[in-house]
Amino acid sequence: MGMRGGPGQFRLDQYDVQLTKVDPKLYRRLFAFVRPYIGRLVSGILLMAVTAISGLVGPYLVQMAIDGFIKTKQPEGLNWIALAFLATAFLNWWTSYGQTYIVSWVGQTIVYDMRDRMFRHLQKQNFRFFDSMATGRIMSRLTSDVDAINQVVSSGLVTIFADSMVLVTIMVTMLQMNWRLALVSFLTIPVLMLVMKWFTNRMRKAFMQQRRKSADLVATLAESIDGVRVTQSFTREEKNQGQFNEINEQNRQASMEAVSVWAMFFPSIEVVSSMGITLVLWYSGVLIRGGAPDVTVGQVTAFILYLNRFFMPIRDLSQVYNVFQAAIVSAERVFEVLDRVPEVQDAPDAYEMPRAAGAVTFENVAFGYNPDKIVLQGINLTARPGETIALVGPTGAGKSSVINLLARFYDPQGGRVLVDGHDIRKVTQYSWRSQLGVVLQDTFLFSGTVRDNIRYGRPAATDAEVEAAAKAVGADEFIARMPQGYDTPVNERGSKLSVGQRQLIAFARALCADPALLILDEATSNIDTYTEALIQNALKTLLKGRTSFVIAHRLSTIRSADRIFFIDDGQVVEEGTHEELLAKGGRYADLYLGQFRALEEAAAG
Ligand SMILES: Nc1ncnc2c1ncn2[C@@H]1O[C@H](COP(=O)(O)OP(=O)(O)OP(=O)(O)O)[C@@H](O)[C@H]1O
Ligand SMILES: [Mg+2]
Structure with a gap:
């Protein structure tokens, strides 16, 4: 069936x-x-x-x-x-x-x-x-x-x-x-069982192999499509084609193997079925010659018809096990x-966090993605309402981990994170996260229009509010130039937009949600100076009047921060304003002198 x-x-x-x-x-x-x-x-x-x-x-x-x-x-x-x-x-x-x-x-x-x-x-x-x-x-x-x-x-x-x-x-x-004719026809059942057992074994192997090969094919294809830009930049097309062809060929062979076993299956069952009919005809002859009165034309005909329907259910039943x-x-x-x-779950007695003023305290926080490998330890930091906090430090230092804890994407193993004195583990996740605006390093746009994407964090926002947010971050100009303005569809992940444009839309999205507290993991990628200027202005608008945690790579952002925390190896090693830290001549000063001054000088010509 x-x-x-x-x-x-x-x-x-x-x-x-x-x-x-x-x-x-x-x-x-x-x-x-x-x-x-x-x-x-x-x-x-x-x-x-x-x-x-x-x-x-x-x-x-x-x-x-x-x-x-x-x-x-x-x-x-x-x-x-x-x-x-x-x-x-x-x-x-x-x-x-x-x-x-x-x-x-x-x-x-x-x-x-x-x-x-x-x-x-x-x-x-x-x-x-x-x-x-x-x-x-x-x-x-x-x-x-x-x-x-x-x-x-x-x-x-x-x-x-x-x-x-x-x-x-x-x-x-x-x-x-x-009953005599019936018992004789049933003789074919064991034969059928044997035939099926043989096929089942062969088919299991063949189809498993085929499935494996086709999974390989899909995986290779997916990776090749995602990586096609890298492939073309390094002119690896020929080599990739070769690799793909090999997998493609293996897939073809596995499929042919499976098909050839499968192709034999039905005809073989037909043969067994015909053997049944042969037996019935032969045995009818035996009975008639023996003078048995009870074999009729109608019976023989009905038997042949029944035998035709007899084998499919047996075959299907034998496969039910596999299903x-x-x-x-x-x-x-x-x-x-x-x-x-x-x-991360709401505590049984979790309460709603009221609209936050934005005072953030990390109290001796310790954290590891795996409990046995500690990533952050002894983190103490505070932000007063409205302050912009810059997190600076080498790659892998733990900056993103700090903001993951602040957003409560993970719970720390030790210490507490407080917002306006509320331990964020004691309030509902919803009441806390709905007050957060998060702009991540890798801007994710969803399929839908530009407008849908800006409205993502606050679906109730009116068109006017969406446009005001875009205008405030300076995104309105390039949006207006798009074919259908705010109603232009953005394909998956916004791949038709430039990195800078995507950032601006993400900023507009954050602003539109009007969060009490903003988390920003600044993109490191280089963007053109025009967009760069736009983004700097957008940031000013975005950071104004709310506590912000910025993982900063732009000197301008770092400098305008109220406080800078230099993080290295999972610890806060320095803290202060740009001027204070420069005067101190420590790690931040090294970074600044080594990296940013060169940039500044280059920019100054
Ligand atoms: N999801 C994860 N699972 C396990 N380990 C992780 C995970 N994310 C980060 N880590 C590890 O935690 C450490 C801190 O990573 P984190 O992402 O906080 O660094 P970062 O300071 O943000 O670096 P970058 O400037 O490169 O973004 C690193 O050693 C990293 O390998
Ligand atoms: Mg990071």
Whole structure:
């Protein structure tokens, strides 16, 4: 039934897991997804029963027609048979449709529910979760794993119920028509089992290999597309083409191997089926020669018709195991996502943080992404409301980690982060983060229009507010030059915009949300002097009147900061204003003298 189709649909033993080892709790949890729809599922299964039986009435009617009316020359009876034939055809038509519709509805609704739960859960996960799981892996859990579970509902259950019913009904009908003939035809069942076992093994290997190769192909392709700019700049096209062709060829071979096994499968089953018919014909001859009175033309005809329908259910039933196996492995992976407890959570007694004035204190904060590798220690820093704090230091020093803690993307292992005296672990995440504006190093724009992107942090902002924000940061000019102005679509990640333009839109986005506190991880990339000037002005607007933490790379930003914290190796090593730190002649002074003065002089000509 549901499992016929090309090699692509073949889901043999995706993973090597034994069903016997499955934790029964897993079935219970899976069943929880089915429970709300159990009524519909049962009605679907009842319809299947009717479909299965009505599909088998045909050969029986043929036997009745031949033995009861044709041989006895009673043509009036044939009209009734013809009517009954037509009636069962219509019944079968209606119940088949209903059965498929209902069962698919249940399957698709479960898929919807599962994805809904998973997406909700994903959005609650903290950065550490995404640190530990690659995008591709998360995506495959929401797509193919959920589909594999759906297979159980929409094809596995159908197969078990409908095919078993077909099988039992055929066998009972055959036995009841002519038990000797029936037993002889059943002799082919072991042969069929052997043939299937042989194919199943070969197909499992071939299809696993094929899946692996096609995963390689997709991975290579994805990397090549993402990296095409680097490839072309280093003129690696030829070499990449070679690598790609090799994987492409391996994929072709694996697919051909799988297809050639698959191509043999149906014809082989046909042969076994014909062997059954051969046996029936031969044995009928034996019985007739032996003078057995009870073999009729109608029976032999009906047997041949039944044998044609006998093998598909057996074949499908033998594959149900694999569907279940794949689903169980997928279910484990789905629940692994659903069971991940977000590490940063609202405390049970968390309260709403009132609108913050913006006094920030780090009290002896210690933190590591992995508990055994400390990244920050003994961090003490304070910002008074409205101050601009610049974080400066070498790469890998821990600057981004400081702001990750401030935004509560991670919780520290030691110490506290206070905002207006509220420990940010004691307030709700929502009430804190909704007061934050964050502009990260790598500006992320979402697909949608420029306007949608600026409005991202405050969907209720009016068009006028969006435009005012853009104007305030000086982004209105280039936006006005775009083909559809604010309604110009931005493709994924804003790749059609320049780095500077993306920054300005990110600034407008932050300003539009009007946060109490701003976090800015300044982009290091060089931008043209015109945009640079725009960005400097934009920053002034953005920083005005709110506490800001800026990981600064621009000298102008650093200099205009109220206080500078020099961070090295996870510690604050110096603190003060630009002038104070220069006078001190320490690490900051070294950095300034070594790096920025040269730039300044160059700029001055
Ligand atoms: N997600 C993460 N998981 C594990 N370790 C991390 C992670 N992010 C950063 N680190 C490590 O933490 C340390 C501090 O990194 P951080 O990103 O805070 O540096 P940074 O000062 O912002 O550097 P840069 O100026 O290059 O942005 C580094 O040793 C880095 O390898
Ligand atoms: Mg950083």
